Amino acid sequence: MTSPRYLTKSRFKLAAGCPTKLYYSGKDKVYRNTMQEDSFLAALAEGGYQVGELAKCYYPDGIEVESLNHADAEAQTAELLTRDKVVIFEPAIRHGSLFARIDILVKEGNNYQLIEVKAKSYNSEKPAILGAKGDISSDMRPYIEDVAFQAHVFRLAYPTARLKTFLMMPDKAVPASVSGLNQLFKIQNVTGRTKVVTNLNIKPEDLDKNILALVPVDSFVDMVNKDGVHYLRYTEQLSVLADRWAAAYQADQKIKPDPGGQCGSCEFKTSSPTDSLKSGFKECWAEAYHFTEDDFKQGTVLDVFRFRGKDKLIADGRVRISSITPEDITEKNEGEHLSTSERQWMQIRGIPPEEDRGGYWVAEKAMRDAMSKWTYPYHFIDFETSAVAIPFHAGMRPFEPVAFQFSHHVMHEDGRVEHAGEFLLADPGVFPNFEFAQALKKELDKDNGTVFMWSGHENTILNKIIEQLENAPTTPENAQDLINFLRSLVKSGNRAMFDLCQLSRDAFFQAGIKGSSSIKKVLPAILKSSLRVREKYSSSIYGAANGIPSKNFKNFSWWIDDGSGQPIEPYSLLKHFSADLADEEAIAEGGAAATAYARLQFEEMDASVREKTCQALLRYCELDTLAMVMIVEAWQEFVIEN
Numbered sequence: 001m002t003s004p005r006y007l008t009k010s011r012f013k014l015a016a017g018c019p020t021k022l023y024y025s026g027k028d029k030v031y032r033n034t035m036q037e038d039s040f041l042a043a044l045a046e047g048g049y050q051v052g053e054l055a056k057c058y059y060p061d062g063i064e065v066e067s068l069n070h071a072d073a074e075a076q077t078a079e080l081l082t083r084d085k086v087v088i089f090e091p092a093i094r095h096g097s098l099f100a101r102i103d104i105l106v107k108e109g110n111n112y113q114l115i116e117v118k119a120k121s122y123n124s125e126k127p128a129i130l131g132a133k134g135d136i137s138s139d140m141r142p143y144i145e146d147v148a149f150q151a152h153v154f155r156l157a158y159p160t161a162r163l164k165t166f167l168m169m170p171d172k173a174v175p176a177s178v179s180g181l182n183q184l185f186k187i188q189n190v191t192g193r194t195k196v197v198t199n200l201n202i203k204p205e206d207l208d209k210n211i212l213a214l215v216p217v218d219s220f221v222d223m224v225n226k227d228g229v230h231y232l233r234y235t236e237q238l239s240v241l242a243d244r245w246a247a248a249y250q251a252d253q254k255i256k257p258d259p260g261g262q263c264g265s266c267e268f269k270t271s272s273p274t275d276s277l278k279s280g281f282k283e284c285w286a287e288a289y290h291f292t293e294d295d296f297k298q299g300t301v302l303d304v305f306r307f308r309g310k311d312k313l314i315a316d317g318r319v320r321i322s323s324i325t326p327e328d329i330t331e332k333n334e335g336e337h338l339s340t341s342e343r344q345w346m347q348i349r350g351i352p353p354e355e356d357r358g359g360y361w362v363a364e365k366a367m368r369d370a371m372s373k374w375t376y377p378y379h380f381i382d383f384e385t386s387a388v389a390i391p392f393h394a395g396m397r398p399f400e401p402v403a404f405q406f407s408h409h410v411m412h413e414d415g416r417v418e419h420a421g422e423f424l425l426a427d428p429g430v431f432p433n434f435e436f437a438q439a440l441k442k443e444l445d446k447d448n449g450t451v452f453m454w455s456g457h458e459n460t461i462l463n464k465i466i467e468q469l470e471n472a473p474t475t476p477e478n479a480q481d482l483i484n485f486l487r488s489l490v491k492s493g494n495r496a497m498f499d500l501c502q503l504s505r506d507a508f509f510q511a512g513i514k515g516s517s518s519i520k521k522v523l524p525a526i527l528k529s530s531l532r533v534r535e536k537y538s539s540s541i542y543g544a545a546n547g548i549p550s551k552n553f554k555n556f557s558w559w560i561d562d563g564s565g566q567p568i569e570p571y572s573l574l575k576h577f578s579a580d581l582a583d584e585e586a587i588a589e590g591g592a593a594a595t596a597y598a599r600l601q602f603e604e605m606d607a608s609v610r611e612k613t614c615q616a617l618l619r620y621c622e623l624d625t626l627a628m629v630m631i632v633e634a635w636q637e638f639v640i641e642n
């Protein structure tokens with residue numbers, strides 16, 4: 001039996017992003033949907049499941065409508081609503097083809113409270129639901145519109161009911177009053193269906209009644225009802241849009257694509273031409289602009305690095321990268337450093353032939369100046385972190401950053417490289433930050449060599465740990481030592497970490513990576529252009545007895561021919577190690593590492609899967625610092641040895 005084609009709250013949200021997406025949604029065997037693939041894991045990493053379960057604990061008499069079948073869920077809801085007083089979790093409310101499963105519905109006589117629970121960070125001391133101009137802030141608007149849609153459906157279904165609306169969100173202003181809160185809700189695989197199970201021995205004193213704020217949002221919902229819903233470049237009445245989108249979805253009719261900047265992050269995109277599923281993005285652009293495969297290869301305005309003017313150009317029908325003119329991007333000269341606009345133009349026109357060093361461009365003087373300030377031995381560090389919605393311990397606040405892993409490579413003056421150290425602490429319920437800081441100190445305290453990071457994330461995390469060491473109710477005995485050490489590494493410190501990503505942005509450009517300075521893009525590009533890196537890492541030197549010491553690899557070669565003379569992308573090589581893990585357990589990017597940490601914290605997994613997940617995390621983080629080593633080795637080749 002096929003399920004009815006109702007416009008649900010998630011489809012309403014999808015359509016508010018772009019109405020054409022309704023046509024591609026739910027056709028997972030036809031169209032690639034990159035969101036669908038990890039929606040469960042994304043919610044797990046964000047803490048959505050734990051927050052949802054904690055919210056239910058605030059209503060101990062609540063009754064859950066468990067059925068996933070629309071008709072059964074509706075029938076059970078209707079039956080429960082015959083009671084005078086009741087709290088229902090996930091009630092199914094429908095009017096025509098508008099359908100909403102409300103997180104929590106509280107009924108007292110004819111008074112109802114509709115509560116939408118979100119793992120969205122909220123600060124009751126600085127609520128910021130309204131922006132500077134008095135309108136709903138763009139950050140909060142999707143949540144308010146979501147509640148407004150549910151309230152609309154409810155009012156249509158129960159026109160005489162008196163309804164109040166709320167958002168329930170983790171409150172960053174409130175420190176937890178109890179420890180162990182985030183371990184009360186575990187992910188279990190029950191007969192093939194993953195679900196969150198609340199600890200049955202939970203007692204009222206285990207709960208923190210204040211960590212989730214119940215925020216009344218009637219006035220904001222009224223603003224949406226009065227002013228309309230924002231979608232693409234338009235604003236229209238919620239009731240009109242809901243009916244239009246519901247009708248299109250029910251009839252499986254594609255709403256004519258209206259491309260814009262939103263297409264850049266469209267989830268209905270394939271990442272490879274050999275994908276067995278179709279690309280909704282290509283279908284839209286073929287329909288709107290008669291684009292062919294060749295046109296996609298030439299590039300669109302969406303491909304240009306940090307290009308703010310793309311919406312305007314698309315609205316003018318100038319969608320090809322070749323249609324960008326100097327009036328659209330004014331080239332700004334920043335002397336030795338490559339400005340954003342120069343980077344954009346290098347991407348549009350290509351590297352000037354006289355400056356092309358074989359597919360790459362380098363600002364030699366800027367690069368040499370930077371290198372002249374570095375001190376051996378070089379230390380390359382990378383952190384894996386997470387922001388857990390529900391705190392580990394009393395005194396901590398929701399979404400405090402958790403630093404659970406680092407990797408450390410050292411490069412010596414004579415060119416020797418070693419994977420010198422690593423740290424991983426993902427034991428359930430253990431707050432790792434202070435042990436992380438101790439271990440990092442042990443790694444870096446031995447000399448005064450330059451410490452390298454890729455982007456400012458490491459700096460942000462160290463500042464946060466300093467704050468935690470200054471304010472936590474219990475801290476290590478050597479807290480002040482740790483604080484002094486961390487202070488020396490952050491931006492204002494006497495051994496401030498050097499940001500290689502910034503240097504890459506300022507002084508290096510490689511053809512074919514769309515102006516990106518992501519390490520995941522720069523590393524494969526470097527493997528193509530650096531002879532030194534190619535020669536060194538083509539042999540099985542990595543983790544070999546007389547080669548480069550490694551903690552997680554043995555006799556490994558990182559430059560492997562893909563059959564066409566080009567190197568296989570190193571991060572994709574990591575997936576081969578995880579061949580015996582499920583797809584979602586292979587770790588080859590930062591988001592997957594945070595998700596793996598959430599699973600290690602909250603999922604009941606057997607010891608062997610736990611062990612393999614930890615190994616995958618260690619390999620991934622080691623590659624991140626090795627990538628920095630290889631990039632510096634290549635840059636040295638480009639500017640010193642040439």
Ligand code: SF4
Nearest residue numbers: 018020263266281284
């Ligand atoms: S490609 Fe653009 S127009 Fe098409 S569905 Fe995606 S966002 Fe909408």
